[in-house]
Every structure is written in C-alpha cells, then in structure tokens.
Amino acid sequence: MKQNWIYKKLGEVATFVNGYPFKPIDWGVTGKPIIRIQNLNNANAPYNYFNGAIDSRYIVNEGEVLISWSGTLGVYEWNNHESALLNQHIFKVVFDKDPINKGFFKYAISSRINEMKSKVHGITMQHITKGEFDNTTIPVPPLADQSRIVAELDLLQSIIDKQKAQLKEYDTLAQSIFYDMFGDPVDNEKGWEIKKLGDICWKITDGVHAKPKYTETGMPFISVVNINKGKLLFDNCKYVSQQDGESFNKRTKPEKGDILYTKVGATYGIPAIVDTDMEFCLYVSVCLIKPKKEIIDSVFLKSMMALPFIKTQADKKIRGIGVPDLHLNQIGIFDIILPPLSLQQTFAAKIEAIEQQKTRISQSIAEAQKLFDYTMDKYFG
Secondary structure, three states: OHHHOEEEEHHHHOEEEEOEOOOHHHOEOOOEEEEOHHHHHOOOOOOEEEOOOOOHHHEEOOOOEEEEOEOOOEEEEOOOOOOEEEEOOEEEEEOOOOOOOHHHHHHHHHHOHHHHHOOOEOOOOOEOOHHHHHOOEEEEOOHHHHHHHHHHHHHHHHHHHHHHHHHHHHHHHHHHHHHHHHOOOOOOOOOOEEEEHHHOEEEEEEOEOOOOOEEOOOEEEEOHHHOOOOOOOOOOOEEEOHHHHHHHOOOOOOOOOOEEEEOEOOOOOOEEEOOOOOOOEEEOOEEEEEEOOOOOOHHHHHHHHOOHHHHHHHHHHOEOOOOOEOOHHHHOOOEEEEOOHHHHHHHHHHHHHHHHHHHHHHHHHHHHHHHHHHHHHHHHO
C-alpha cells in the first residue's frame, strides 16, 4: 500500500504562519476574539478581544487548521462561524504548496505529536523550534489514498465520539433520577431531614500528610489525580511499599463502600466511591468518608456530593490563597438531606444499573480506541 507513497518535510507541504504577539495592553472586551492556546484545548476558556487594525494573515476563518507549538502541542480546526485573530505560539496552516487532504494532514500531525514533544526546548515555556517543526516528516500518499484513509479514521473517531456522548447522557440521566426522586436539595421542597455530613458518618479523615517514598511496585498510593474524574482509577497511580502502606492505613484505611473526596487543588470537591476490595492508601489531598450505612447509602451519598448543592457549600468554605484546600472540619459540616434509607436504596439500584451500562460502553470505547490507534500506526507509524 505504501509503495506509491513519498515522505515530505512539513516545510515542504504547507506554510505555517505564526500568530501575532498580542500583549495584555492590547486586550479588550470588544472586537474580534483572540485565539490563545487555552481557547484551543479548553472549550470553556474565556476569550480576550482586539479592536484594531491588523494584518489579514493573522485572521483565522472557519475550517482553518491551527497547530499549537508552545506549551501544549496539538492540532485543531477552527470551527467557529466567527472569524478570529491568531495569537503567537500558534501556527495557522496555509495549504499553498502540495495538494493535500486537510483531514489527512490533521491525522498526520497528530501522529507526530509525541515525536515533537521529544524535541521541545525551554524550562518555563516548552516549545518546538520552527526549524525542527519544518523538518518533521509525514507520509504524503496519492490524494485518493488520503481520502480513503481519512474516511476510515473519521468513521472510527465518530464511533468513539458517539459512545463518549452516551456516557455523558447517562451521567445526565443519573442526575435527573436524583432530582426526580428527591427534588432539589437546595430548596428541599420534599421536606427531607437535613443533617451535617459528620453526623451521618462515623469517620471523616484524610491520607498521609508527609510525602512518602515511592516504589516501582507495592501498594497503590492514591491522590486527587486518580479520582478527579469522579471514579477511582488506578491507571498511572504511584506506589509505596507494602509496609509503608499498611502503616498509613492504621489511621486511614479505605474500604469498599467508602467515599473519596478531593480536598486540595483546582479539582477539589469531586467524590468517588470505593468500588473495589483492592488494598490501597491515600495522600493528604484526598478525604476519606465512612458513611453510617444503617442510615445512609453510599451510592446515594456519592451522587448527592457530586451535585452543585454540595460543591457550592465547598466553594464557600475553601481556604488557601495559592492552592485551594478544604479542611476536614469544613467538610464535616456540609448539609446533607436524609430521605428514608429504603428510598435511597431504590435510587442506588437504578444508579448501579446505569453504571453497568456505562462500563459496557467504556469497554466498547477502549476497543474502538485500540482499533483507531492500530489504524493510525498502520498508516503513519
């Protein structure tokens, strides 16, 4: 298949226009939005605006391809109907040299991101130099092959995207079931009894305060990064020795049915349920909550703690100027609604059915992603 393919340097394929070096003094609240790197990798990041004359080469129109080459390396397509202005550290791709399929070019760049990351320079602001970028090679097959490859990869990506959207829909469904059964806890229109979190739990504590000695294997050591997606994940976790882990767990031993709650850093206020019997230990950034199971169901409590009702309370109690920090005594006075246990358990059964569906979808996503990665490697490896 690759016998008719040639390889070219990026500088031979297209022209890459670097953005304008806007300064904070140039920023305003009217005019055209300025595309900064955070606007590419975070859909919710606010824009700064510029209301003045500028060279047309810095204008980005819908459908144009952008490549961030400093800080976060990535390839994007501007899909906003409104034209915008390009900030420095981002290339706008001008396809003025060889004919090339835009979709194929984006996949080709994506396949070279790790290679580019290995060549970055700088300590505070890592970047790839223009020379190294231009000299990065990509395959350039005949246009018919490019179109076929894009169609194949687009199909796989669309499957992954649809399945990820299903997961979000299930999350929305779970929240809707909560509100339908219990009402909005803020208004408490159903008149449920209100308790402090500390009154319905027999222990609220956190993990070890001193930074431990990490090991290659041993007992998993969990911090906020392992639960900030609302689920306990052992992927890429750190480890401590079995002896150290057992020592840490004399004070704080997580068990199945407990609630973990992020209490330090930008992602504070995220709960996750311990859904495994695997032994692990915790860092100080994670709060461990042990519910009194005779009065409150763990799944119900975790679901409620994921609602804005609790996050708003956390926001009001957060301390720390630099790094946000929720103190244990502040977590313990969160207001919690307390419906009858039987109703909580009915809710929990519905949520567990949803979680089973989400698990199946997640497995399907992993399989589709594996096929996508294999296909990328086949064509671009």
